[in-house]
Amino acid sequence: MKVASKRKTSGAKADAAGKKTPTAWEKVALARDAKRPHVRDFIAAMCDGFEELHGDRLAADDPAMVAGFGRIGQHRVLVIGHNKGANVEENVASNFGMANPDGYRKAMRLAKLAERFGCQVVTFVDTPGAYPGREAEERGQAEAIAKSLEFFAGLETPVTVVITGEGGSGGALAIAVGDNVLMMENAVYSVISPEGCAGILWRDGSKAPEAAEALKITAHDLEKLGAIDGIIPEPAGGAQKNPAAACRAVKKAVLASLDALAKTPREELVKRRYAKLRAYGNFF
Amino acid sequence: MGWYEQKKDRAPVPPEKAIWAVCPKCKSHFGKKAWKDAGGICPKCNYHSRISARERIAITADEGTFEEICAGVGYSDHLKFHDASGAYKDKVEAAKAKTGEGESVTVGRCKIGGHAAMLGVMDFAFMGGSLGTGTGERIARACEEAVAKRLPLVIFSASGGARMHEGILSLMQMAKTSAAIAALKKAGLPFISVLTDPTTGGVSASYAMLGDINISEPRALVGFAGRRVIESTIRQKLPDDFQSAEYTEKHGFIDRIVERGEMKAFIARMLDFWGF
């Protein structure tokens, strides 16, 4: 379904008063810009009465994943998002937004509550990837991501996804299975980081710009591939230039999505989501 | 100096002429014949080495019962992907020629110890068993066919993860296959996942870890992130058995480690017990 405010074609082309469209690699830099709004900025700008909740009830609370209930417009929602942090101190405290299994399990636990109490779910995706750590593996990083994919595919409440910065592989996808997947204009979303891809396929990490181009990771490329449902325009030069305006644009798109999804009959929801997932890359 | 130059001048021994087989896990050397007689299972450390999809089908499905489905579903080069060593299209065509398979997974109906089942088998020799759009489509169709025919599903995984050359749509196959597995379970059908050496990345983080039971073979590598990536992130050396099937079983994510020679009988017993 497509309910985002969809300004056609590239925003960079749109503000093309002589400016050229950023390359994929330039978009990677924009997507990673520390001054870009992060999950707590979006929550502050969009939610009334946000109540953060902690823990997966199994082992830990993951600071790399923020979750809690609040209102967006007249909608009661569960917000889930990767938490990169706004400065070095916060970056370290939240592990640069790289979730452990506990983060995905917290997301599932609370999304189940949202389902029970008829709240919609909104996720903000911004992570370099799931954390590659020893304890992460021991506590089942692969299983946590797999479970999350299976879980969100079957969740009987609407899910709106916003890729706000870096959509890093499985760690991003784990909270990016939904009914309406939106992407900010300068965000990127990829099966592997350009550096990682360059290291493997070019055997040279410095070829990341080429890998970024080849992988097709920009919002406009992903929309063409049918991997996302809509693009949220950013202020001229990128969200970091005017975070407040960027948050307003995201709120507008999310509200439109919540309004549209509220009308979808519950019994239709999971069926439609399945059909949507099923159609990814079906060339036969 | 002399011996060094002599050695350098000597032509490398082609692998098929080599006398020695080396266990990739414990690095022990064996006579080629001894290794072959052991069925690719290390006589020293019990590592179960990688086998082709057809070899796996031969030791899993009852003789003559395997009927492949969607053999025509293959890769897609929607990105026209090129890297330093050439075009994706050429690499995947070479993988097809080398393995004789159309994709990194082969799926079909069969009987396992008399029990009708849907079987999927991945082949690591096909581009590292990577999960591309064709792979995901085959897995999804296997799930749907299993639901339509009321068959239990068994998948043997062997994969390094999602296929980079097909970009974001490879990543989306993780979601697609997981949704298809969810639908199969919702229909009341069991999924037995067998994680063989190696099962990592996007495959372990989707259908492979979603088995109603997850089985592995001795000493198989099972994990999410690569050892080197983890070691460079945490700046620590990891234990030797890190991400082994045994280590993963100890941490609670593998139900049981089953020897290759026992695998078919074990799967058949579980299917029998569950009434399939």
Ligand SMILES: [Zn+2]
């Ligand atoms: Zn060995």
